[in-house]
Amino acid sequence: MTVESTAAHKPRRSAGxxxxxxxxxxxRTTARKSAxxxxxxxxxxxxxxxxxxxxxxxxxxxxxxTPEDLRGLYRDMVLTRRFDAxxxxxxxxxxxxLWASLLGQEAAxxxxxxxxxxxxxxxxxxxxxxxxWCRGVDPTNLLGMFRGVNNGGWDPNSNNFHLYTIVIGSQxxxxxxxxxxxxxxxxxxxxxxxxxxxxxxxxxxxxxxxxSAVYNAPVVFFCQNNQWAISEPTEKQxxxxxxxxxxxYGFPGVRVxxxxxxxxxxxxxxxxxxxxxxEGPTLVEAYTYRxxxxxxxxxxxxxxxxxxxxxxxxxDPILRLRRHLEASNHTDEGFFAExxxxxxxxxxxxxxxVRAMPDPDHFAIFENVYADGHALVDEERAQFAAYQASFAxxxxxxxxxxxxxx
Numbered sequence: 208m209t210v211e212s213t214a215a216h217k218p219r220r221s222a223g224x225x226x227x228x229x230x231x232x233x234x235r236t237t238a239r240k241s242a243x244x245x246x247x248x249x250x251x252x253x254x255x256x257x258x259x260x261x262x263x264x265x266x267x268x269x270x271x272x273t274p275e276d277l278r279g280l281y282r283d284m285v286l287t288r289r290f291d292a293x294x295x296x297x298x299x300x301x302x303x304x305l306w307a308s309l310l311g312q313e314a315a316x317x318x319x320x321x322x323x324x325x326x327x328x329x330x331x332x333x334x335x336x337x338x339x340w341c342r343g344v345d346p347t348n349l350l351g352m353f354r355g356v357n358n359g360g361w362d363p364n365s366n367n368f369h370l371y372t373i374v375i376g377s378q379x380x381x382x383x384x385x386x387x388x389x390x391x392x393x394x395x396x397x398x399x400x401x402x403x404x405x406x407x408x409x410x411x412x413x414x415x416x417x418x419s420a421v422y423n424a425p426v427v428f429f430c431q432n433n434q435w436a437i438s439e440p441t442e443k444q445x446x447x448x449x450x451x452x453x454x455x456y457g458f459p460g461v462r463v464x465x466x467x468x469x470x471x472x473x474x475x476x477x478x479x480x481x482x483x484x485x486e487g488p489t490l491v492e493a494y495t496y497r498x499x500x501x502x503x504x505x506x507x508x509x510x511x512x513x514x515x516x517x518x519x520x521x522x523d524p525i526l527r528l529r530r531h532l533e534a535s536n537h538t539d540e541g542f543f544a545e546x547x548x549x550x551x552x553x554x555x556x557x558x559x560x561v562r563a564m565p566d567p568d569h570f571a572i573f574e575n576v577y578a579d580g581h582a583l584v585d586e587e588r589a590q591f592a593a594y595q596a597s598f599a600x601x602x603x604x605x606x607x608x609x610x611x612x613x
Contacts, residue, residue: 244448246494247474248464252522254530268473268480274537280321280468281528281538282546284313287337288525289550290346293557294336294353298503302561303353307334311466311498314524315431317341318471319399319493322479326367326396328389330382333371334431335401342368346553347560356567376402376409379428383415386426386482397482399427399475405436407452408444416456416488425482427475428453428490431465433497438510450492458488465495466524496522569595 247265248257258266291309298306309316312334320341323329331338339349343366351360352371359370372378382400389396406412407430419426432449434441441449453460459481463474471493478489496519500507532538573588 244462244494246462246464247470248467249470249473250464250467250527250531252466252527254527254532254534256531262470265470265473265477268476269469272469272472274532274535277469277528277532278538278542280317280472281525281532282549283317283321283337283340284468284525284528285546286550286553287313287317287340289553290340290557291336293554294350295499295503297350297558297561298353302558303350303503304355305353305502305504307502308497308499309334309336311496311519311524312431312433312493313337314468314527315429315465315471315493315495318468318473319401319429319475319491322472322475323399324396324479326394327479328367328369328382328385328396328398330369330378330385330398330400331371332375332378332401332403332406333373334403335371338401339368342366344368347557350557350561351564354561354564356564376406376411378402379406379412379415380418382426382428383419383424386419386424386488387422389425390423390485395483397425397427397479399429399479401429401431403436404430404432404434404441404444404449405439406430407449408436416453416458416490419488420456420458423485423487425485426488427478427482428488429475430490430492431495432492433465433495435497435501435507435511437501437505438507440511448492450490453488453490458490460490460492462492462494465493466519466522466527468524468528495524 247262249262249266249269251257288310294303294306295308297303316335316337317340320329320335320338323341329335329338329342336346336349340346344361348360349371351357361368361370363369369378369381372381379400379402382398386398389398400415402412412428416428418424419428430449432441436444445452448462450460450462461474461478464470474491478491481487481489496516497507498516498519529543570588570591573584573591576584
């Protein structure tokens with residue numbers, strides 16, 4: 208499985224649904240193609256470096272990037288995509304209950320993730336598999352929750368990477384509170400919170416903007432605008448570009464090309480530096496696209512046109528950096544071949560690890576509710592134990608084994 212073919216795979220779409228696309232939908236797709244937004248971009252979709260005065264403020268943050276660094280960023284994106292593809296396949300085969308794919312958003316996550324320092328703290332949603340990779344979280348640990356064997360398979364304090372957050376937008380408040388604590392401690396580390404364009408409509412996000420601005424918290428709000436909040440397009444959520452919302456709260460916002468890993472690295476470094484220097488919060492809007500479904504329970508062909516996806520495939524973040532590496536003679540075919548072999552090995556390791564995960568202790572859920580125990584929890588534990596024991600009783604009686612009467 209090549210990384211390029213993964214991005215280019217088109218979802219199935221019935222002839223009826225394609226023919227029945229509304230005129231409004233076609234108009235929206237055409238408008239998006241013709242009206243490209245202004246954003247920070249350092250690599251064009253063709254892989255050419257962009258050098259102009261508008262980007263100069265951010266370009267200096269990647270002026271020291273070496274060919275080895277670029278190959279490292281490419282490797283990060285390829286392996287993250289391979290892991291994501293394997294997880295999607297595992298869900299389709301019944302090994303996972305659900306999966307939220309990051310397909311198409313690799314540059315936004317790898318660029319911003321590699322901008323963080325070891326002592327920075329990250330608050331993700333449930334799709335930040337690339338950021339987890341950058342923070343050193345073993346990818347197999349991300350899958351336990353989606354298999355239903357744990358509530359998060361890693362210690363957040365080991366990598367300064369919080370557990371995945373399912374409640375939409377709540378992690379921005381967690382990040383703000385943590386950042387306020389960092390400031391009170393006098394540390395020079397920063398906090399970064401990830402959320403999507405859909406979460407930007409949540410009240411929790413608005414409250415976190417208010418608190419972080421008033422208390423000058425060292426936090427970066429990193430919004431991955433992938434154009435769709437499940438089935439709702441961004442234009443049905445906001446009348447202004449998302450990054451401009453920061454102005455109303457009194458801190459800067461910037462829109463970056465979310466498919467340009469170099470620009471995402473530069474802008475996030477800039478924003479994190481502001482936070483460490485005591486200049487307060489920043490909102491970064493990474494303008495990107497969700498190539499696949501919102502989760503594996505979603506069918507994007509029901510609400511968006513194939514033409515829209517095809518337009519974004521031309522901006523694929525991995526192909527973009529590969530073109531740059533090849534045009535700059537920063538690598539050779541041997542590098543790509545070795546990486547392909549490494550990605551296949553990762554896929555095998557992930558599959559084996561998922562299938563080897565032990566079933567969870569049924570009573571573990573009761574152990575960490577209260578530090579000193581609680582009568583109601585004890586009662587619920589006893590009720591659950593009786594419920595579990597009932598299965599053994601039925602089996603012993605022969606009823607469950609089918610030996611009873613007709």
